[in-house]
């Protein structure tokens with residue numbers, strides 16, 4: 001056992017140096033606090049390292065170990081992911097244990113794209129390389145490109161160049177100049193690595209969150225509609241008013257971003273020109289915000305001016321997209337006018353429908369922010385495409401019905417193709433919920 005502890009000197013979850021317990025199911029070594037979480041929350045068999053172990057137990061443990069399991073379960077940890085070394089809070093420890101062992105969110109393939117092209121060896125295509133005409137030239141090997149730039153014959157810095165490693169994008173020559181025409185003292189490997197890192201960061205989803213949060217600001221408690229978009233965090237008095245922010249925090253101005261304990265809750269402390277505390281009773285909601293904020297800060301730091309502006313749907317700015325929030329209603333899937341039968345009176349009216357991953361809402365008018373009503377979509381929601389033929393002229397009326405245990409929703413489209421599209425979208429939404437239920441996943445950035 002002594003030898004085993006020497007081989008596993010730090011706790012598998014928090015890197016604490018005092019090993020107290022052994023997880024006998026996974027074969028990993030833990031500190032006292034993490035042992036308790038594994039025992040109580042994960043319901044794993046934990047034994048003290050002081051115990052007497054059988055020979056076969058020792059042999060099992062020596063085949064497992066912390067490195068082995070972390071290599072697999074922590075494969076896709078992000079630089080901005082919370083870690084227990086810096087955030088020694090019971091709530092974060094429990095969140096981490098669930099995320100790591102039950103949902104295994106760090107074991108999955110992340111958003112990273114695999115880039116296999118060697119920038120130094122392959123060929124480049126040029127676009128818009130002459131002032132007069134636009135056409136694609138090439139492919140050229142890199143030394144030829146360098147010559148073209150040096151001679152300023154027909155490759156200009158504001159032209160575009162494409163290489164398989166750039167993905168689908170044509171890159172501005174200026175932006176990739178150091179790659180296509182490196183300085184003599186830079187080795188190809190250094191260049192390649194730097195560029196790959198940059199491409200890698202560019203393949204992450206850029207954070208954009210919208211939702212209500214409780215905030216402590218200037219010693220008062222306020223509830224604000226918070227939007228993370230591009231390079232800033234904006235605070236609004238309500239989600240009905242998202243044009244002029246009351247307060248804007250530039251991510252570049254943030255000097256400290258950390259999790260702290262506030263009363264009994266975990267909260268995010270943001271030090272910019274002022275100090276803000278963002279908190280919620282839901283730990284997973286706060287961690288989702290924390291990851292969005294810290295990834296935003298990290299990516300801006302690494303990408304500099306290449307951190308892009310996001311194209312967002314302005315009509316969605318008042319809708320919560322924080323997946324762990326009580327207010328989350330799902331992302332927009334489909335929208336359009338449909339005729340709908342009233343619930344009280346059996347007359348039909350034209351309504352604007354928005355189908356989201358978890359709900360369908362309807363509005364009196366297209367651009368309304370306040371909905372008339374909604375129906376929750378669940379895995380047992382039923383789609384019935386049976387048409388109700390108008391008895392007077394026996395023409396199809398493009399009717400369909402959505403129902404759950406509480407309510408039937410009768411709708412009429414304008415045409416067969418419109419009806420088919422709605423039915424397809426509703427069916428996809430229901431299947432998506434079924435998939436999520438079996439996957440039992442939690443979400444974070």
Ligand SMILES: [Zn+2]
Nearest residue numbers: 011014031034
């Ligand atoms: Zn630990």
